[in-house]
Amino acid sequence: MTEPTVASLLQGFFTERLTRHLQASPQTVSAYRDTMKLLLLFAAQKTNKAPSRLTIDELDARTIGAFLDHLDNERHNSTATRNARLAAIHSFYRYALPLIPDRAHTASQVLAIPQRRHDRAIVSYLTGPETDALLASPDRATWYGRRDHALLLTAVQTGLRLSEMIGLTIQDVTITTPGAAVHTTGKGRRERATPLTKQTAAVLRAWLPEAGPPPIGPVFPTRRGTRMSADAVQRLVAKHAAAAALSCPSIASKHVTPHTLRHTAAMALMNAGVDTSVIDTEYVGEVRDEHAPGIAVGRDGIWGKVALRVGVAGEVLLQRDGQRVHRPSAAGFGGSRRSAASAISCGVALRYQ
Template identity: 90%
Template sequence: MTAPTVTSLLQGFFTQRLGRQLQASPQTVSAYRDTIKLLLLFAGQKTNKAPSGLTIDDLDALTVGAFLDHLDNERHNSTATRNARLAAIHSFYRYALPLIPDRAHTASQVLAIPQRRHDRAIVSYLTGPETDALLAAPDRTTWHGRRDHALLLTTVQTGLRLSEMTGLTIQDVTTAMPGAAVHTTGKGRRERATPLTRQTVDVLRTWLPEAGPSPSGPAFPTRRGTPMSADAVQRLVALHAATAALACPSITSKHVTPHTLRHTAAMALMNAGVDTSVIALWLGHKSAVTTHIYLHADMSTKERALARVPTTNTTPGRYRPGDNLIAFLEQL
């Protein structure tokens, strides 16, 4: 019996494992597809082979390790992105392992590559004045400006993920009051409806007729009527953030991305006193524990807690070491 090729293994992985057995969401399939595509192009360049001509031996642990270094050094990916790419590769090799017993050692070595530990920074979000400056940045006398303004406002108010925004269609938006909401399917195929404020409804009622005539068309399309890519949305957010920084310089210190706007929506709810379990439902989190990152970012919550703590009866002082060697070490 002929050993399965990389091409047949990948076809089985995407159609059988992800498509039929796991019924993975379109977002998961897209993320895994992008990772495998990058890996094949990298390995093809390294071996001077076409991607369809690669073998499992061409995708061994050394090549995968070099690919991860490429993500770090050439593509400047974050540790979280690197780990997500590695998780996709691991998933493929777990599927392939029983199908390639003669290359089990190759698959096992790839599966042994560990995830990288990394520090979890406090989330970055925009304050009220910064949000206002960002929303005022697009030129609403133009079609693109009206689209960008509607997209930014919807993202800041709903906290939708980037993939959810690019996948949003006109028929997913209900502007009738009461009950105005956007309907999405997020991670884990979890469907949810996120309510809209009166301000957002007014903007969307004006914008959506310009988006296109088809209810199944994208809510925020390109000029050609196609859905915007994730890169395009990231570029427009960066562009308008740079414009907003001219009016609100504090934005300059922040790396504003679509996910920053999601954090901004969560922090607005947090500052309004909304419970974290409700915020988890709002954002489509699998667990309310995930939402605890916003408690760490909310200084006002910590300051209110500190105000309840009684002060200690102590006076300021300074420790002075009594030994020359200890004094030297303290100065290092």
């Protein structure tokens, strides 16, 4: 029996494992594709071979480790990105292992490479004046300015993920009022309709005729009518944040990214009195499992000092022993999670539940 080549293993991984068996989302397939492309190019340069001629032995744990160092030192990727790349490589080797039993040791060594632990920084958000300055930055006398203003306003109001923003098509947007909304399919294939305010609906109603031919054209296209890339949107947000800092200097101290706008939307909703569970599930598409690993249940009244972490909707989470994250108990704080969060922010000791 002929031993599978790296090329045949990759083809099976993408066409059988990801697409047919796991029915992975296009975003997952794209991320895994980019990882394997980077790995093959790195290994090809290291071995002076064409990517199509690489063997599993040349993609061993030492090569994978060197690739991860390359991501750190030359591409300057964050730890989160490094771990995401490693997860894609692990997934490929878990698929390949039963197909290459004579290379089981090589595959096992790669699978033993651990994820790197890292601190999770609190994501900043924009205040009202900062948001106004950012939205005023694009020059709406130009086509690009009108597109950028519509994109920034939609992001700040809806809290859509970057992938959801660039994936929006004209048919996904309902601009008639009442009932104006954007329809998206987020993580876990969760479909949701995010309501639009009158201001956002009016801006999109004026913008969509300029965006391109309906119904499948992107809502925020390039000048050629194609979808914007994630990098292009990130540069767009950074450019307008730098311009907004001239009139609102407080923005200069913040690293403003598309995710910052997502967090800004969640904080605005919470400050308006919207329940955090509604924000998580109906607006920003975060599904939280109260009994998932990492959430403490039945701690029998253990008291101690805690570290704080802010969730995607601005809710306070508790961190103990530097690892596990727990939700605050509402017991003894007026029966509400927000009351518990207020007590924690004042340095009050909290009892885990």
